[in-house]
Amino acid sequence: MQTGIAGYGVYIPMNRISVEEIARVWGEDGVRVSRSINVFEKSVPSLDEDTITISVEAARIALRMSGFSPSSIGAVYVGSESHPFAVYPSAVHVAEAIGATPHLTAADLEFACKAGTAGMQMVFGMVGAGQIEAGLAIGTDTSQGRPGDALEYTAGAGGAAFVIGKDNIVAELEGTYSFTTDTPDFWRREGASYPSHGSRFTGAPAYFRHVISAAKGLMEQLGLTIDDFDRVTFHQPNGKFPLNAARALGIPSEKIEDALAVKYVGNTYSGASIVGLARQLDIAKPGERILLVSYGSGAGSDAFSFVVTDLIDEARQHGVPVDTFINRKRFIDYATYARYRGKIRIK
Amino acid sequence: MSIADYWRLEAPRFRLEATKCTNCDKIYFPPKRVCPICNNDELIHMDLSGRGRLITFTKVEKPAVEFEYMGPYYVGIVELEEGIRISASIVDVAEEQIKEGMPLELAFRKYYAIGDEGIVYYGYKFRPPL
Numbered sequence: 001m002q003t004g005i006a007g008y009g010v011y012i013p014m015n016r017i018s019v020e021e022i023a024r025v026w027g028e029d030g031v032r033v034s035r036s037i038n039v040f041e042k043s044v045p046s047l048d049e050d051t052i053t054i055s056v057e058a059a060r061i062a063l064r065m066s067g068f069s070p071s072s073i074g075a076v077y078v079g080s081e082s083h084p085f086a087v088y089p090s091a092v093h094v095a096e097a098i099g100a101t102p103h104l105t106a107a108d109l110e111f112a113c114k115a116g117t118a119g120m121q122m123v124f125g126m127v128g129a130g131q132i133e134a135g136l137a138i139g140t141d142t143s144q145g146r147p148g149d150a151l152e153y154t155a156g157a158g159g160a161a162f163v164i165g166k167d168n169i170v171a172e173l174e175g176t177y178s179f180t181t182d183t184p185d186f187w188r189r190e191g192a193s194y195p196s197h198g199s200r201f202t203g204a205p206a207y208f209r210h211v212i213s214a215a216k217g218l219m220e221q222l223g224l225t226i227d228d229f230d231r232v233t234f235h236q237p238n239g240k241f242p243l244n245a246a247r248a249l250g251i252p253s254e255k256i257e258d259a260l261a262v263k264y265v266g267n268t269y270s271g272a273s274i275v276g277l278a279r280q281l282d283i284a285k286p287g288e289r290i291l292l293v294s295y296g297s298g299a300g301s302d303a304f305s306f307v308v309t310d311l312i313d314e315a316r317q318h319g320v321p322v323d324t325f326i327n328r329k330r331f332i333d334y335a336t337y338a339r340y341r342g343k344i345r346i347k
Numbered sequence: 348m349s350i351a352d353y354w355r356l357e358a359p360r361f362r363l364e365a366t367k368c369t370n371c372d373k374i375y376f377p378p379k380r381v382c383p384i385c386n387n388d389e390l391i392h393m394d395l396s397g398r399g400r401l402i403t404f405t406k407v408e409k410p411a412v413e414f415e416y417m418g419p420y421y422v423g424i425v426e427l428e429e430g431i432r433i434s435a436s437i438v439d440v441a442e443e444q445i446k447e448g449m450p451l452e453l454a455f456r457k458y459y460a461i462g463d464e465g466i467v468y469y470g471y472k473f474r475p476p477l
Binding site (some may be wrong): 014046047048049050052053056057060084085088093096097098099320324325328330 | 357358361362364394416438439441454455456457458466467469472477
């Protein structure tokens with residue numbers, strides 16, 4: 001019996017700040033900046049939202065769609081680079097909130113923006129080996145961007161959760177392949193408030209090398225070509241990189257365009273590539289094949305091939321479409337954004 | 348609130364866990380161990396639906412110290428489908444949108460943190476349905 005995704009859910013906070021509003025504060029041309037990164041606005045967590053609350057919300061939707069009982073969840077992994085606690089797992093909060101405790105394993109993961117897909121690989125492995133009936137893999141971030149840094153235009157908040165099992169499969173896993181090196185393109189030191197990055201170094205030797213190599217490695221492993229895929233989602237640090245990676249692989253832009261939630265919610269880091277997967281699953285037809293490639297700085301990419309099953313239409317009735325979150329929004333100005341993101345220290 | 352108190356209240360606060368009397372079907376939230384109506388001590392655990400409507404509300408302009416970081420915000424009485432009434436914060440709602448009778452659903456949110464190094468408390472709030 002094959003393993004696959006039985007349910008998925010996303011959560012994106014409703015606050016938005018436009019790229020133009022951020023550019024206004026820093027004296028930049030907002031229209032030009034927005035066009036150059038292909039991002040219009042980004043999500044901002046409310047004062048009472050963080051990686052734990054976002055993960056719980058996404059997990060509840062995924063579990064409801066999956067049809068699995070909470071007690072059948074044998075593993076919960078939360079991948080993030082913005083866990084609220086350095087010590088005290090986000091994963092146990094999620095497990096408790098969905099009623100999955102105590103007979104399960106749980107852990108927090110970190111690998112820049114690909115910790116969510118690292119968790120998916122772990123759960124696929126455990127389910128495939130028969131160690132657990134089902135598991136939950138989540139990728140969430142409330143991304144940090146230093147005021148005035150280029151990252152500030154895109155660092156958003158959101159996450160996606162996937163219930164993985166052997167029953168009620170809406171997207172069957174065909175295979176997964178990873179490409180990993182030590183490439184210091186982006187990092188955050190222990191105790192530092194904001195990440196640092198290597199500017200243009202984050203492009204060719206980092207994002208593009210790893211995403212393209214992982215995609216090619218997966219296709220070679222499975223004996224597939226790019227023409228065999230109907231839909232694609234890549235990590236989306238901005239709206240341009242995934243389109244350029246697709247072009248380099250010979251993928252028509254229409255196969256990836258639907259995945260680009262980044263244009264409306266920003267880069268949700270550990271959530272970015274898999275929010276894109278959820279958006280593709282929202283509209284995919286049974287039998288379609290989807291290519292997912294994440295990217296985490298440091299650096300690595302996890303590639304997956306999924307085939308959508310006949311159960312997808314019925315399962316969607318129990319979920320919440322990604323577009324519900326994209327369209328649920330209230331715009332805030334930079335001052336409110338600065339307060340919400342802790343950029344103003346009151347005491 | 349002590350950490351032990353928070354831990355004891357996690358099930359009701361995280362997932363609206365209630366208890367139901369197996370004799371008279373009365374539902375209790377927060378959970379009770381003994382039914383005060385029929386003195387039955389065989390109560391079963393159940394999670395409430397999280398779906399309800401707003402009975403009444405007020406805007407908190409001057410919050411208690413722990414909640415100052417959130418202010419101003421709304422607090423209301425929510426009647427759940429099961430008939431249980433809960434006081435809770437109402438989030439993701441605009442001033443022109445909030446009104447008595449509006450449908451609401453369970454949200455999982457942060458309550459407050461103990462300083463920069465203490466624990467962070469989480470639990471239920473309510474929002475307009477997604």
